Amino acid sequence: MSQTGLYIETRIRAGLDDIWARTQDPAHHQRWDLRFTEIDHLPRAEDEPRHFRYATRVLPFLTVAGTGVSAGERERPDGTRTSALRFASPNPLSLLAEGSGYWRYVPDGDGVRFLTGYDYRPRWGRFGTATDRCLLRPLMGWATAWSFDRLRLWLERGITPERALRNWLTELTVRAVVLATAVAGLGVDSGGLFGPLAPLAAFLLPLISLVALSLALFAPPSPRTPAARRCLRTAPARARAPRLLTSLEQPS
Template identity: 35%
Template sequence: MTTATLLLLVLGLLGAFDIAWFHTYKGRLVTRPECRREAWIHIARGVVYAAQFLCVPNLRFTGAAYAVWLVLFGADVTVAWLDAREEPRSRAAQGGLSGGEYVMHLVLSVCVGALLHAVFSTTWGDWRLPTGVLGSDVPESLRLLAGGMAVGCLAVSALEVLVLVERRLGPPAPLHVRVRLPATVEQVWNLTQDHRLHPDWDHRFSSIVMLHEDTQGAHTAPPGTPDPRIQTGTVMRYEKTVLGASIRGFGRYKLHRPMRQSTFEFWSDQPHSLIARGVGLWRYTALSEGGMEFATSYTYEVRWGAFGQVVDRFAFRPLFQWYTERSFARLARRYFGVRRPRVLGREGRKPRAFPTPLEAA
């Protein structure tokens, strides 16, 4: 099966280029609603290819087990037929297949035919032998390469599944967190609006600098005293160190209402920052029964395309929700002596009449 394995590896490399260039970069199939069905067909093909990369170099089926080859390659042919049938409808809005992709599909079809010939010319007659699964004489280096291709196929298919699911879920909801504190609005405002203390309780930041300090001198008032120069339009520079890497961005106060609300926008131009830009607010509300409620709501746009949207939906945004909740709990414990702070705001517990950042801006 060495020849079949070599043909399969060539087919895998060509298929990887087809997916990366024509499906992802040029066509952006997984992000187009009209191409959703074709994308699911490609996912099925990725799973079939992964099975081929695992079976062809490593196994030889005999007797009744020979049916595995028939099922495996029968599934491949069926998926290819479904793909060819779906493409005219799926690609109509893009003017059909490009000339380059059409040629690539022809080359892939020839390679598939050569692979089928190599497999069945080598194994034909094995169905007459006793039923079993034998080893392979394919060199270990080729088997390792094929195993890597199998992992790659499954990884791409899994990513495409996540992208399709993420698209079906719609835009991600803003993050909401709130905590009630045994303090006055003025006390909490003064503490949380002092950017020098902010990184001390907020896990999301390692440092914050108001840019007017670069030209007008640093804020030297006692801790817990907001800089009086901060107002609507003031710009800050923030930084977060993650695993030794520094992520830097900027924020600007969009609406600054002392003792009531602070609305802001933020952005980062660094390509390794998942967050591209966003908006958020802090709200300070006195409670009739005593104390006050400190609440935040924010959302953002991400970079890295569909991959970034998947990472944000299933990993980064839940992490930021948790980070923000922990930050509010730290604020309550460290500065207001609350031993077991009750932090609210996870999905499903959004404060009533609490505006989104866009509504409040």
């Protein structure tokens, strides 16, 4: 993984087999991972890496698709597990041309450190490079971390990915309403509304609006709502891609 590659890590208090199942089964994976709309495994021989197709709905009227190849090590001498993949999209509308990455599952006390490192090559020349640096790469990092926390909620609390999304949208709406109300409150002319109480209102309204503004912007998310901020986003110095990744062919 290059210095500009993405790294996301979370800790999930669940069994290793349960986490493996929710991440390796495409029917489960596409439910919690915001980056994918559809994932389908293709037929293969038992001893071959697994090939798959994926699709991502970028806009209501635009879906980009690609192919990938993955392999996993379910039993390792140190008790960890690893999954590696390479992927590519031939769609010229996809800014993401090709890339590679890995998942690691590291038992840790009563839980598992679940982490990923991945990188990709953007297309569209200099414009694509600039767009990736300013927009796509930060968005991909956020979406991965948000999805990892969504997976954690599913495994730890039994909150389904669909319910977690509704919780997030509800909280986002509430914050937006509070924010809009707070901003509107800062511009209220208390003299015309409160008559004799105008001096008191002139003092209290801005104060209440500032408190509401602070809550809307900085209050921590609900424990039942996915949040990217709960994940580690900086790779440790020792982080490196697994050897398994070098054995995978580039998908056609």
